[in-house]
Amino acid sequence: MENQMIPDIIISRLPIYLRALRHMQDMGKFTTSSQELGVVVGISAAQIRKDLSQFGEFGKQGTGYDIAFLIGQLREILKVERVWDVAVVGMGDMGHALARYQGFSDRGFRVALVFDNDPAKIGAQVGNFVVRDMHEIVGAIRNSGIRLAMLCVPAQVAQEVTDLLVEAGVKAILNYAPISLSVPAGIRVQYLDPSIGLQRMTYYMD
Amino acid sequence: MENQMIPDIIISRLPIYLRALRHMQDMGKFTTSSQELGVVVGISAAQIRKDLSQFGEFGKQGTGYDIAFLIGQLREILKVERVWDVAVVGMGDMGHALARYQGFSDRGFRVALVFDNDPAKIGAQVGNFVVRDMHEIVGAIRNSGIRLAMLCVPAQVAQEVTDLLVEAGVKAILNYAPISLSVPAGIRVQYLDPSIGLQRMTYYMD
DNA sequence: TAGATTGTTAATCGATTAACAATC
DNA sequence: TAGATTGTTAATCGATTAACAATC
Numbered sequence: 484m485e486n487q488m489i490p491d492i493i494i495s496r497l498p499i500y501l502r503a504l505r506h507m508q509d510m511g512k513f514t515t516s517s518q519e520l521g522v523v524v525g526i527s528a529a530q531i532r533k534d535l536s537q538f539g540e541f542g543k544q545g546t547g548y549d550i551a552f553l554i555g556q557l558r559e560i561l562k563v564e565r566v567w568d569v570a571v572v573g574m575g576d577m578g579h580a581l582a583r584y585q586g587f588s589d590r591g592f593r594v595a596l597v598f599d600n601d602p603a604k605i606g607a608q609v610g611n612f613v614v615r616d617m618h619e620i621v622g623a624i625r626n627s628g629i630r631l632a633m634l635c636v637p638a639q640v641a642q643e644v645t646d647l648l649v650e651a652g653v654k655a656i657l658n659y660a661p662i663s664l665s666v667p668a669g670i671r672v673q674y675l676d677p678s679i680g681l682q683r684m685t686y687y688m689d
Numbered sequence: 690m691e692n693q694m695i696p697d698i699i700i701s702r703l704p705i706y707l708r709a710l711r712h713m714q715d716m717g718k719f720t721t722s723s724q725e726l727g728v729v730v731g732i733s734a735a736q737i738r739k740d741l742s743q744f745g746e747f748g749k750q751g752t753g754y755d756i757a758f759l760i761g762q763l764r765e766i767l768k769v770e771r772v773w774d775v776a777v778v779g780m781g782d783m784g785h786a787l788a789r790y791q792g793f794s795d796r797g798f799r800v801a802l803v804f805d806n807d808p809a810k811i812g813a814q815v816g817n818f819v820v821r822d823m824h825e826i827v828g829a830i831r832n833s834g835i836r837l838a839m840l841c842v843p844a845q846v847a848q849e850v851t852d853l854l855v856e857a858g859v860k861a862i863l864n865y866a867p868i869s870l871s872v873p874a875g876i877r878v879q880y881l882d883p884s885i886g887l888q889r890m891t892y893y894m895d
Numbered sequence: 896t897a898g899a900t901t902g903t904t905a906a907t908c909g910a911t912t913a914a915c916a917a918t919c
Numbered sequence: 920t921a922g923a924t925t926g927t928t929a930a931t932c933g934a935t936t937a938a939c940a941a942t943c
Contacts, residue, residue, distance in 0.1 A: 492934075498888035503869055506844075516900065524869050528900090529936055536902055544901040545943040562891045569887070576789050580782035581883065586844075586867055590884035591891065630894060631887060638712075638792075655890035657883060661792055663709055663730050671893060673886040677787065677863060678796035680879040681775070681837060682704035684861035685768045685797065687877060688836060698910075722924065734924090735912055742926055750925040751919035 493534045494561075499524050500531065501557040505589075508550050516547035563591025569631040570624055570653070572644055574599035574614050577659050578635035583610040592631070596623060617644075624651035631655050638662040699740045700767075705730050706737065707763040714756050722753035769797025775837040776830055776859070778850055780805035780820050783865050784841035789816040798837070802829060823850075830857035837861050844868040 503523045507515055517528040517535075524531075535541055535553075538560055542548045558564040569592050571582050582597045597609055600617035607614050615623055624632070632653045636644050641660035648656060655671040658664055661679070664672050709729045713721055723734040723741075730737075741747055741759075744766050748754045764770040775798050777788050788803045803815055806823035813820050821829060830838070838859045842850050847866035854862060861877040864870055867885070870878050 490933080494892050495889050497892070498885045499869065501888070502867060502882070502885065506868060518900080523871075527936070529938095530934090532900090532902065533935080540902065542901050543943055544941065545899050547900060560892065561888050562894060563888055567887070567891060576782075576786035580786045583782050584883065586882075586884060587887075590867075590888065592884065592887055631890070633883070654894060655887070657886045657890075661708060661796075662712060663705065665729075671890040673889055675881050675883065675886055676708070676792075677790065677839070677881065678792060678798065679704045679708065680863045680881055681773070681798055681861070682707070682767050682769055682796065683701050683879055684837070684863075684877045685773060686700050686703070686766065688768060688860060696909075724924080733912070735914095736910090738924090738926065739911080746926070748925050749919055750917065751923050753924060 489537050504550050504554050514547050567592050567631050568595035568629045570596040570629050571633045572598045573636035574604050581633050621651040633657040635659045695743050710756050710760050720753050773798050773837050774801035774835045776802040776835050777839045778804045779842035780810050787839050827857040839863040841865045
C-alpha cells in the first residue's frame with residue numbers, strides 16, 4: 484500500500500517545497516538541487532532529500548531535480564492535482580477577504596459556499612458568491628459534498644459552528660478563530676490565529 | 690541569566706496555553722490542572738508540565754495551577770504584558786481585515802501604522818488609520834520604533850518589501866504572502882499562507 | 896573523464912512520555 | 920488522612936544530520 488505512515492512533520496513541509504518550486508518555475512528555471520531548494524526554504528539539503536525519498540526517487544545524481552516533474556509529484560502526493568471545493572463560514576472582514584482571495588485557484592482550492600448568520604449579510608454578494616444563511620449550513624455542505632472549511636466566526640461561537648461542520652461531513656478545518664477546537668478523531672484542524680503568530684516571536688525580542 | 694536557550698518548539702506552545710487559560714478564565718474558572726489544560730489544547734499533561742517547568746514552579750501539588758497567576762507568568766515570559774505596536778503593509782482585503790481586527794488589543798498588540806503603494810488608497814481611512822504611502826515606509830517605521838510587521842502584499846513584491854522592513858528596524862514579520870522570505874539572522878518570520886494550511890490537510894483525505 | 900548531486904545508512908541530537916517521590 | 924497533582928528523572932521514541940557509495 485502507498486501509505487506506510489509518513490510522519491506529519493514531513494507532510495507539513497511538502498507544501499513549502501511545492502510553493503518554492505512553483506516560484507522557481509515562474510522565474511524560468513527548469514532544474515534545481517536539494518541544496519538550492521534548501522537555501523530558499525530555510526531547510527537543510529539532507530532533510531529535503533530524506534523527505535522526498537519517502538515517496539520515490541525523483542532526482543538524478545549530478546543534476547538534481549526536474550522542477551516540473553517534482554511539482555507534478557508533489558501535487559499528486561498532496562492531492563492538489565485536483566481542485567477542492569471549500570466553504571467559508573463567517574463573513575466578517577476575514578471571511579470576506581478569504582471569499583475574495585485570488586491565491587487559491589492555482590493551489591488546488593476553490594471557494595464554493597460562503598455563510599453568515601447576520602440577516603443583513605444573508606443574500607448579499609461577496610466576491611462571486613451569495614452569502615447563505617448559516618442555518619442551512621449542514622444541509623448545504625452535505626449536499627455539495629464539501630469536505631474543507633475555513634472558519635472565520637467569532638471565538639465565542641467557533642466550537643458550535645465546528646460541531647455543525649463536522650455533522651455536515653467536513654473533514655478538515657482551517658481555523659481563523661482564536662480558540663482551540665475540539666473535534667472527533669479523523670477530523671483535521673490547522674490554526675491561523677494572528678495573535679499566536681505574533682506571540683511566538685515577541686519572546687525573542689529584547 | 691534568565692535565558693538558558695529554551696527550545697523554540699516549547700516557546701511555540703506557550704501562546705496556545707495562554708489562549709486556553711484566558712478562555713477558562715472567561716468561563717469563570719479559577720484553577721486548572723495540566724490534565725485539564727491538556728485536553729483543551731490537545732497536548733499531553735506531561736508535556737505541559739515539562740514546558741512550564743522550564744520557567745519556574747507555577748503549580749501546587751494536589752490542586753494544580755491558579756489560572757490568573759499562570760496567565761500573568763505566561764504574559765511576562767512571552768513579553769505580552771506590554772503592548773506592541775505593529776505595522777500592516779498592504780491594504781488589500783487581507784491587510785484591510787488585519788487593520789480592523791479587534792482581536793489584538795487584549796493579546797498584547799496594537800496596529801499603529803498601515804501602508805499601501807496604490808495612490809487610490811494612500812490617504813484613505815481604513816479602520817482607525819490613514820493609509821500611508823509605502824514610499825515612506827522605512828522612515829515612518831524607524832521613527833515610530835516599531836519592530837513588528839504584518840506583511841500582506843502580493844507575493845511578487847513581498848521580498849523587496851521585506852528588505853525595506855528589515856532596513857527600517859523590524860525584527861519580526863507575520864507573513865501572509867504566499868512565498869518564503871529571506872531575512873538576515875536575528876529576524877523572525879511566521880508564515881500564515883492559507884493554501885499551505887489547506888495543503889497540509891488534503892494529503893490525509895481519501 | 897571530473898564534478899556534482901542523489902538516495903540511504905548510521906550516528907547524533909532532541910523531544911516526548913512514563914513513572915513516581917514529594918507535597919498540597 | 921486520602922486523594923490529587925505537581926516537578927523531575929530516566930527511558931523511549933522520533934527527527935535531523937553527516938557521510939558516502941552510486942551514478943548521472
